[in-house]
Amino acid sequence: MDPTGVVYLAVVGIAYAVYWRKSPAKSRKALGAGAKSFTGILPTLIAVFGLVGLFDVFVPPALIERWMGSSSGVLSLVVGTGLGSIAAGPPAAAYPIAATLLKGGASTPAVAAFIVSWVLVGFVSLPMESKVFGVRFAVLRNGLSMLAAALIGLAMGVVL
């Protein structure tokens, strides 16, 4: 087993032990809240890891290379940003997919743009955002966020 997982578990365990002495009721509530988000996300995670397996075996690297590879330049940024904007789901699901894309030959900028637009842009949640903040805000924010995702991707390519 991966030792880092054990380390994280230990750290969180200690944090709980500390807070438990301070406030058992709130700690219990925290554990409940964590468990609730976990069980809520679990079906999605199972599906995503299932997809990662299929992806790994069935999607030819040449395909990823062509659409998201570093030789594809601007296209790879557009594809990364677009995929991330359409995809809706918890960020926890984005990382394994991103890792698979990287392994398949996608460029760092494309994958970074994919992750950033995944968490920042939500085509699916656009109606809800419009209802809460107004159409103008929602459209402007999502549009600018797509631009930001592509720019962050570009910058990541320079930094890494």
Added chain:
Amino acid sequence: MTTTTSKQSLVGILKSYRLVLSVVALYGVAAINSPERAYHAASVAVKTFAGVAPIIVAVFAGLGLVQVFIDKQAMARHLGDRAGLPALLMAAAAGTILVGPVFVVFPLLKTMRDHGVSWAIITTALTAWAVKLPMVPLEVTFLGWRFSIARMTLTLIASVAMGSLMGRLMAEEPNAMTPTAESDTA
């Protein structure tokens, strides 16, 4: 996820598991066409999941702590206090530790807006929310430290830039919703 309805309908179950069901269907198709490769895919899936399962559990347990011990309402009250760049930086910091699903975070920020907090601050907090600090252990496992740190730093910079830009773009909004209109933040 299913707190509102005590009795879950079949449609509801199908809906919340539609992604799982589609993936199962995909595996079915794969197994018919090429059993060995389907088996290989499944073993990759199980191995990847098993490798990160302890980290996922730790992340969500930690998420619970952050959710309960950080007072979102108090944070929202403090954000309205400042103006200019310090306000945006504070909004970025607040957004970074903000945890919760869309249907909690959106209404919270909307409430702040209704209390006269500028669009610049709302946008900065919303953008910095994308940093997803509690998820970092998971990100590092899959993409590495350098990737994670660079992405977070750039997202924070983007949050302040987006905030001041949106503050300007939203300033000419025709209907002023509150008597305490836009202060000279942006």
